[in-house]
Amino acid sequence: MIKKNNSFLLKILLSSIVRRRSRLMVALVGIAIGATVLLGMVTLCYDIPRQMSREFRSYGANMILVAAGRESLMMRADIENAAALLPPEKVLGLTPYRYETVRSNMLPYTAVGVDFAQVRKTSPYWHVTGQWPERDGEILIGADVAEFTRLVPGRGLTLEGRNKEQARYEKDVTVTGLLKTGGVEDGFIFMSLESMEEMTGEPGFVDVAEISVMASGRELRDLAEAVRSGQSRVEARLVKRVTQSEETVLGKLKTLVYLVTVIVLVLTMICVATTMMTVVMERRREIGLKKAIGAENRSIAREFLAEGLILGLLGGLLGSACGLLFAQVISANVFNRSVTVEFYLIPATVLVSALVTIIACLIPVRRAVDVEPALVLRGE
Amino acid sequence: MFWKMLNGALVRRKGKLVMIAFAVGLGVSLATAMLNVMFDVGDKVNQELKTYGANLTVVPRGASLMDELYSLEGDSAEPPRAEKYIAEADLHKIKMIFWAYNIVDFAPYLETAVKGGGQEISLVGTWFNKHLELPTGDEVDAGMNGLKTWWDIRGQGGDDADETGVLVGEALALRLGLGPGDSFPIESLDGQVGATVKIRGVFHSGGVEDEQIFAPLKLSQDLSGRPGLVQKVEVSALTTPENDLARRAAQDPGSLSRMEWDTWYCTAYISSIAYQIEEIIPGTRVKPVLQVAESEGAILEKTQLLMLLLTVLAMACSALAISNLVTANVMERSAEIGLLKALGATNSAISILMLTEILITAFIGGALGYFAGLGFAQLIGHGVFDSAVEVKGLVIPLTVVLVFLVTALGSLPAVRMLLRLRPTEVLHGR
Numbered sequence: 001m002i003k004k005n006n007s008f009l010l011k012i013l014l015s016s017i018v019r020r021r022s023r024l025m026v027a028l029v030g031i032a033i034g035a036t037v038l039l040g041m042v043t044l045c046y047d048i049p050r051q052m053s054r055e056f057r058s059y060g061a062n063m064i065l066v067a068a069g070r071e072s073l074m075m076r077a078d079i080e081n082a083a084a085l086l087p088p089e090k091v092l093g094l095t096p097y098r099y100e101t102v103r104s105n106m107l108p109y110t111a112v113g114v115d116f117a118q119v120r121k122t123s124p125y126w127h128v129t130g131q132w133p134e135r136d137g138e139i140l141i142g143a144d145v146a147e148f149t150r151l152v153p154g155r156g157l158t159l160e161g162r163n164k165e166q167a168r169y170e171k172d173v174t175v176t177g178l179l180k181t182g183g184v185e186d187g188f189i190f191m192s193l194e195s196m197e198e199m200t201g202e203p204g205f206v207d208v209a210e211i212s213v214m215a216s217g218r219e220l221r222d223l224a225e226a227v228r229s230g231q232s233r234v235e236a237r238l239v240k241r242v243t244q245s246e247e248t249v250l251g252k253l254k255t256l257v258y259l260v261t262v263i264v265l266v267l268t269m270i271c272v273a274t275t276m277m278t279v280v281m282e283r284r285r286e287i288g289l290k291k292a293i294g295a296e297n298r299s300i301a302r303e304f305l306a307e308g309l310i311l312g313l314l315g316g317l318l319g320s321a322c323g324l325l326f327a328q329v330i331s332a333n334v335f336n337r338s339v340t341v342e343f344y345l346i347p348a349t350v351l352v353s354a355l356v357t358i359i360a361c362l363i364p365v366r367r368a369v370d371v372e373p374a375l376v377l378r379g380e
Numbered sequence: 381m382f383w384k385m386l387n388g389a390l391v392r393r394k395g396k397l398v399m400i401a402f403a404v405g406l407g408v409s410l411a412t413a414m415l416n417v418m419f420d421v422g423d424k425v426n427q428e429l430k431t432y433g434a435n436l437t438v439v440p441r442g443a444s445l446m447d448e449l450y451s452l453e454g455d456s457a458e459p460p461r462a463e464k465y466i467a468e469a470d471l472h473k474i475k476m477i478f479w480a481y482n483i484v485d486f487a488p489y490l491e492t493a494v495k496g497g498g499q500e501i502s503l504v505g506t507w508f509n510k511h512l513e514l515p516t517g518d519e520v521d522a523g524m525n526g527l528k529t530w531w532d533i534r535g536q537g538g539d540d541a542d543e544t545g546v547l548v549g550e551a552l553a554l555r556l557g558l559g560p561g562d563s564f565p566i567e568s569l570d571g572q573v574g575a576t577v578k579i580r581g582v583f584h585s586g587g588v589e590d591e592q593i594f595a596p597l598k599l600s601q602d603l604s605g606r607p608g609l610v611q612k613v614e615v616s617a618l619t620t621p622e623n624d625l626a627r628r629a630a631q632d633p634g635s636l637s638r639m640e641w642d643t644w645y646c647t648a649y650i651s652s653i654a655y656q657i658e659e660i661i662p663g664t665r666v667k668p669v670l671q672v673a674e675s676e677g678a679i680l681e682k683t684q685l686l687m688l689l690l691t692v693l694a695m696a697c698s699a700l701a702i703s704n705l706v707t708a709n710v711m712e713r714s715a716e717i718g719l720l721k722a723l724g725a726t727n728s729a730i731s732i733l734m735l736t737e738i739l740i741t742a743f744i745g746g747a748l749g750y751f752a753g754l755g756f757a758q759l760i761g762h763g764v765f766d767s768a769v770e771v772k773g774l775v776i777p778l779t780v781v782l783v784f785l786v787t788a789l790g791s792l793p794a795v796r797m798l799l800r801l802r803p804t805e806v807l808h809g810r
Contacts, residue, residue, distance in 0.1 A: 033701050
């Protein structure tokens with residue numbers, strides 16, 4: 001009996017789908033749009049704070065390493081040990097800095113030894129006119145130094161000074177580029193760490209190291225704490241100006257995206273429900289006819305339920321595919337990166353669209369089955 | 381006849397048309413909210429980014445390096461008098477440039493070494509919350525309190541009215557063993573001028589400031605013997621992200637053509653604001669702080685692009701949803717259309733009737749949706765930025781065009797389908 005009933009339901013469903021192709025297309029498109037927006041927006045909602053936090057790294061380093069205790073210098077090996085305590089995929093760049101007072105033409109300058117490949121990651125706002133130094137003996141000079149000394153790229157100069165053992169050193173260097181940041185860097189001279197160590201004859205020392213970490217708020221504080229407790233020679237400090245401001249702005253952006261998502265989702269879901277209701281409402285005559293020839297309310301509801309379920313699942317799948325595309329398009333255009341997909345969201349989207357569809361179907365069906373068949377059939 | 385039929389249709393089919401109006405209203409409210417937020421998000425985020433502090437520094441021309449060089453030598457003697465300064469009396473002019481309203485805040489600084497607690501301390505004179513009356517009649521408040529929002533202050537914040545009230549950096553306070561409310565004497569390095577200052581608050585900045593004292597400007601001028609002078613000024617300005625024109629102008633404003641120059645001067649690029657400050661206070665050099673300026677530009681651009689794309693896609697989706705609903709609605713009227721056709725109505729008469737009917741409904745729904753959308757926009761504005769989203773008039777024509785296009789285009793496929801109907805078949809009930 002049950003089997004027979006089921007096969008009848010299947011028959012009704014099939015014929016309903018075949019006979020009413022165009023109407024079902026309309027319903028399917030509606031559900032698919034809903035699912036697209038649902039998956040697309042939720043995926044973005046997950047991804048945007050992460051991507052934005054990457055953009056915020058253009059403000060430069062948010063953590064610095066300095067020697068612990070009363071020491072003023074750190075060993076490079078200590079820094080590497082400390083940096084190893086941070087998860088490598090979170091570290092965008094690590095730049096060691098070594099400061100040294102040198103003289104040229106009797107005038108004093110601050111020379112800074114850095115790793116040029118890393119500094120481009122930790123301080124992306126550095127603006128260099130000319131070339132970045134690549135070889136030993138090539139230097140960058142700050143814009144203020146350049147204005148004061150009238151040096152231009154290509155010119156050479158001699159740097160001299162004394163190291164900690166009071167031994168004199170001297171080095172001929174060539175300017176390859178001018179550095180402009182608008183900050184204190186404009187008054188410094190930059191060379192590679194290797195060049196500086198070769199010049200002073202004191203390898204392995206570093207004053208401070210800047211790290212750009214892909215984290216903010218509590219996560220960042222936990223990471224700094226991990227470095228502090230993991231070893232005792234180096235202390236990790238957060239650059240308050242960068243971290244505090246990032247937390248504020250990123251927090252606002254997150255709330256903005258969440259609110260927009262919620263509003264868009266609510267509106268879209270209502271839209272899907274309205275479409276489904278319209279599609280079902282025009283079938284009141286059919287419902288009336290079925291009731292007139294003896295169908296029970298429950299069996300009618302069951303039929304619509306099954307139809308809604310199929311439509312919801314199909315539309316949900318279709319929409320999921322489009323939604324991923326939607327998120328991908330936005331992510332690629334705005335952040336030049338592909339979106340990270342949370343895969344459990346796909347079945348969730350399909351389920352939600354099926355649920356919304358079923359609910360949207362059942363509301364008009366309930367109303368239709370309550371009506372006297374004779375009235376419906378007469379067209380009232 | 382046309383109006384009678386139209387009227388009849390509108391009244392008879394109330395329920396169905398309410399559905400269309402409702403859907404259009406939803407779509408329009410979405411579009412209105414997103415458009416309003418999108419147009420305003422730039423300003424709002426820009427305002428938020430001000431928490432990163434000043435993006436321009438004003439220094440006296442030609443003197444910027446000297447101080448750093450002399451302090452590097454490590455000799456504690458006073459720098460030579462040949463050093464250049466900016467006159468405090470000129471500072472209010474910063475609020476009188478072409479882009480005056482984009483200047484959010486600014487504060488002057490005069491750093492001097494003093495003796496206190498048996499050691500040499502760096503004391504920085506500044507404005508905390510200075511009230512200025514401009515010659516233009518405007519009144520503004522300027523000072524450091526609005527620039528260093530990331531400082532954690534224990535005790536009270538700085539106040540210009542309290543002439544001997546100072547803020548002390550955390551590290552220095554620890555070294556001196558002093559806390560908020562304590563008083564201690566300081567004197568200039570040559571011992572000529574002295575004062576007793578009261579600690580209003582202890583701050584933590586995470587930078588070199590933690591070793592310094594921040595005092596009202598007057599005090600530092602007296603202690604350093606430089607009345608009416610300041611060393612540098614930090615300015616925080618709302619700016620437009622840089623583009624090619626701005627970058628070329630920053631290199632050399634002289635290289636622009638007349639037209640380009642006008643465009644550049646009248647846009648709030650950081651380089652043009654810098655140029656205007658240099659113009660109004662002669663003898664200064666204004667340097668954009670690239671760390672703040674460049675990053676602000678990058679983040680603003682990303683946020684705006686993100687909102688634009690979200691708006692476009694959300695609107696495309698709501699357009700599809702609306703046209704879908706319209707199609708569904710039109711299709712169920714096949715019997716009615718069949719009857720009209722059987723009675724001899726021309727295709728064009730039917731199309732016009734249907735389109736007018738739908739458009740009227742859509743506009744009623746759209747008008748309601750617009751106001752709902754304004755509500756949503758304010759919800760977002762207050763929820764996120766704690767301030768109202770500015771209502772842009774431009775959004776109205778945009779949504780009107782949107783409603784028109786979406787409903788007209790959305791009903792076209794359905795109308796075409798109806799026109800192809802054969803009256804006999806439809807009326808027969810197939």
